[in-house]
Amino acid sequence: MNTGAGGVVAAGHPLTAHxxxxxxxxxxxxxxxxxxxxxxxxxTEPLLTGLGAGGYMLVAGPGVEPTLLDFFAESPSRRDEGxxxxxxxDVSFGSAVQNFHGGAASCAVYxxxxxxxxxxxxxxxxxxxxxxxxxxxxxxxxxxxNAPQAYVAEILTGLLAExxxxxxxxxxxxxxxxxxxxxxxPGLADAIALLAREGAEPFYRGHVAAAVTEWVWERGGFxxxxxxxxxxxxxRAPARVGYRGRELLTNPPPAAGGTLLAYSLGxxxxxxxxxxxxxxxxxxRAAQEARTDEFVAGLAAPGFLEEFMQAHLGSxxxxxxxxxDGLACSVTSTNGEGSGVVVPGTGxxxxxxxxxxxxxxxxFHRHEPGVRLPSMMAxxxxxxDGAVELVLGSAGSNRIxxxxxxxxVGVADRGLDAHAALDAPRVHFEDDVLYAEPGIDTAAIGxxxxxxxxxxxxxxxxxAVLSRDGRIEGxxxxxxxxxxxxx
Numbered sequence: 001m002n003t004g005a006g007g008v009v010a011a012g013h014p015l016t017a018h019x020x021x022x023x024x025x026x027x028x029x030x031x032x033x034x035x036x037x038x039x040x041x042x043x044t045e046p047l048l049t050g051l052g053a054g055g056y057m058l059v060a061g062p063g064v065e066p067t068l069l070d071f072f073a074e075s076p077s078r079r080d081e082g083x084x085x086x087x088x089x090d091v092s093f094g095s096a097v098q099n100f101h102g103g104a105a106s107c108a109v110y111x112x113x114x115x116x117x118x119x120x121x122x123x124x125x126x127x128x129x130x131x132x133x134x135x136x137x138x139x140x141x142x143x144x145x146n147a148p149q150a151y152v153a154e155i156l157t158g159l160l161a162e163x164x165x166x167x168x169x170x171x172x173x174x175x176x177x178x179x180x181x182x183x184x185x186p187g188l189a190d191a192i193a194l195l196a197r198e199g200a201e202p203f204y205r206g207h208v209a210a211a212v213t214e215w216v217w218e219r220g221g222f223x224x225x226x227x228x229x230x231x232x233x234x235x236r237a238p239a240r241v242g243y244r245g246r247e248l249l250t251n252p253p254p255a256a257g258g259t260l261l262a263y264s265l266g267x268x269x270x271x272x273x274x275x276x277x278x279x280x281x282x283x284x285r286a287a288q289e290a291r292t293d294e295f296v297a298g299l300a301a302p303g304f305l306e307e308f309m310q311a312h313l314g315s316x317x318x319x320x321x322x323x324x325d326g327l328a329c330s331v332t333s334t335n336g337e338g339s340g341v342v343v344p345g346t347g348x349x350x351x352x353x354x355x356x357x358x359x360x361x362x363x364f365h366r367h368e369p370g371v372r373l374p375s376m377m378a379x380x381x382x383x384x385d386g387a388v389e390l391v392l393g394s395a396g397s398n399r400i401x402x403x404x405x406x407x408x409v410g411v412a413d414r415g416l417d418a419h420a421a422l423d424a425p426r427v428h429f430e431d432d433v434l435y436a437e438p439g440i441d442t443a444a445i446g447x448x449x450x451x452x453x454x455x456x457x458x459x460x461x462x463x464a465v466l467s468r469d470g471r472i473e474g475x476x477x478x479x480x481x482x483x484x485x486x487x
Contacts, residue, residue, distance in 0.1 A: 004486025007323035008474035010418075010463035011037050012395065013044040014483035015143065017476065019134040020321060023126065024487035030321040031059060031123035032131060033487075034329040035116060037319045039135035039192060043185060044143050047152050047160075047338055048317040048395065051191055051203070052350040054111035055333030056251050057119055058238060058379040061326045061388055066249050066381070069122070070372065071115025071233040073108035073353040076222040077369035084220025086355045086364060087340070089158035098397070101355025101364070102159045102340040104221030108353035108373060109231050112333065113195055113203040118233035123329075132196035139192060139347075142184035148457070148481030150179035159352075162340020166349065169342065191347030204228045208346050215343045222354065222365075230370070243269050243382075244412045246389065250380040254299040257376035260287040261401045265408065274413035277427070281445055284402055284429040296361050299374050316377060316395030317480075322465040322472050324487070328388040330379035334395070358398045376400045382408065389467055395480060396460030402428040403460030411466060418466040418475040422482075426459040435459070455479050 002008055007030065009020035020037030028036070034057065042050045049055070054073040060066040087103035120128045145153065153160065153176050160170040169185065170176055177183055194202055202208045209228045216223045239252040241262035248265060251258030264283040268275045275283075316334035339352035353359055359373045360366065367373065376398055382390035390411055394403045403426060410421035425439035434449045436442050437459060442449045452458070461480030466473050476482020 002474050002484040002486045004472060005324055006487035007033065007321065008465045008472045008484055008486045009033050009037055010320045010465050010474040010476050010482065010484040012041065012048065012317040012461055012463060012476065012480050012482050013146070013149070014485070015044045015138060016041045016319065017483045017485040020319065021485040021487050022134060023131060024323060026126065026130070028124070028126045029325070030061070030323040030327040030329040031119055032126045033321045033323065034319050034331045035120055035124060036131040036134060037321070038116065038331055038333060039132050040138055041317055041319070041333070042188060042192065043135055043138035045149060045317050046183060046185065046188070046349070047149070047156060048335060049333040050188070050335050050349050051112050051195070052110045052348040053333050053335035054351065054353070055115060055331060056255065056377055056379050057115065057329065057331040058249060058251070058381055059123055059329050060249055060381045060383070061328050064327060066238050068236045068238045068251055069115060069119055069233055070236055070255070071111035071118065072255065072375050073111060073351055073373050074227070074231060075367035075369055075371045075373060076109050076227045077224055078222035087162060099357065100159070100337050100352065102162050102337070102352045103355070104216050104219035104339070104341055106339045106352035106355030107216055107221050107223055107341055107350040109223060109227045110351060111231060111233065113200040114231055114233040116195065117200040129196045132192050136189045136192045139185045140189035142182035144182050145177055145179050146481050147179050150177070151457070153177060156337050159337050159340045163342060165342035165344060166340045185347065187345070187347035189347070204231055208348070211346050212343050212348060212350070216341065216350070219341070241266050243408070244273060245384070246412060247383045248380060248408070249383065251378045254372050254374060255377065256291065256296070256299060256374040257378035257401050258380070260291065261378050261380070261404055263287055263290060264401065264405050268409070275409060277440065277442070278445055280406065280409065281427060281429050281434060283405065287401060288430060291361070293362055296374055300371060316397065316400070316461070318379065318393035318395055318461065318463045320391040320393060320463045320465045320474065322388060322391050322467060326388055328381045328391040330381055330391050330393045332377040332379045332393040332395070334377065378404060380404060382412070387467070390464060392462055392464040394460040394462040396458070398430060399428045399458065399460045402426065403462050407462050407464060417468070418464045418473050422462055422464060422475045422477050425455065428459060
């Protein structure tokens with residue numbers, strides 16, 4: 001855990017957090033720090049995020065209208081029989097196996113370049129060239145794989161060998177890189193420098209966009225030049241729900257995760273604190289059961305959030321920042337697991353969002369063109385008496401809402417500090433199965449339980465910053481090698 005009056009950055013890698021803290025020390029605000037950390041994460045956590053990814057950023061605090069910036073992946077427009085098949089890969093988390101898909105047919109329209117530039121223009125103090133300098137250096141010089149990132153590479157070996165271009169980066173000697181070895185991405189460094197110098201234009205309407213669409217199209221993917229040219233980052237009003245005298249701000253529709261998180265907290269808020277394990281699991285069960293075909297299909301409809309809450313209540317990587325002035329920035333981004341498609345000359349490893357079952361619950365390639373995919377990502381801020389108390393978000397696919405729910409309960413109901421709230425063992429309920437980390441007695445729950453032998457990245461990767469009693473403290477999730485650094 002790290003504390004500091006000048007602000008704290010919590011992120012999925014120590015070097016990611018360090019880049020953000022440097023921005024705070026250089027006169028930047030929380031958004032500057034989040035952008036610098038986000039760009040650095042392309043080099044430090046390259047299997048989780050990157051220029052071919054998408055995400056969401058929530059900004060709230062003094063003098064700022066709370067805003068959710070949506071730059072998530074979008075469904076492309078190609079619909080013909082020339083498309084390639086999805087490539088299936090099973091990923092094992094030890095006690096659980098999840099199926100993912102890669103290849104050109106898994107690549108959705110990326111939003112990262114648009115999101116970075118929109119955030120910088122809207123809220124940042126420092127020039128983008130300054131915010132990108134550390135990220136470019138890390139990508140060019142290389143980053144030594146720590147144990148969590150090496151583990152991610154190990155379980156994604158099938159996707160990393162998907163194409164010769166991807167294998168050249170991740171398996172230069174015929175095997176996937178291991179802990180202690182360096183991942184060097186000069187093409188990514190050039191792309192970060194291009195983004196900082198020229199903005200998003202080359203990635204959507206210039207030479208990078210042309211290279212991407214041609215490469216993907218020739219391999220049976222769905223991306224077109226029109227898809228990229230028409231992409232825009234979108235500002236939205238956050239979803240809001242009360243909990244224990246606080247207010248949660250989180251990701252609104254058409255994303256799914258924030259709505260389901262808000263619903264779960266609303267259910268728990270009906271009973272006195274603290275909630276029992278059984279109550280938490282019941283809230284998880286209710287959220288899962290609410291995610292029907294009608295729920296997914298209706299997410300994009302105007303007024304959906306209000307109607308849903310009234311009717312029901314009567315990966316990935318994350319960066320959380322709270323600066324010394326009380327401004328919060330919570331940003332979650334993901335490349336999925338990566339498609340294995342690395343476009344030569346661009347530095348871009350494209351996402352596999354069209355191959356993620358959690359994002360395509362109605363079936364693959366069923367979304368209408370131009371629709372934002374219904375992500376579970378939920379960058380969030382908790383307000384207490386109108387001021388920012390907690391900034392958090394998580395990686396972890398369908399486990400994101402479970403991880404965030406338990407951390408918020410830990411802070412609001414049990415009075416835990418950031419470190420203890422993230423370290424506490426977690427559960428996740430899905431498809432009538434309860435998954436549990438060591439240290440939780442599940443005997444009274446009465447459902448089939450899968451016990452993990454140790455804490456695991458399966459249960460998310462929460463990064464959190466907490467303001468309490470006049471001091472700011474942050475913590476990174478040990479399940480994913482998270483770290484926090486004070487300015």
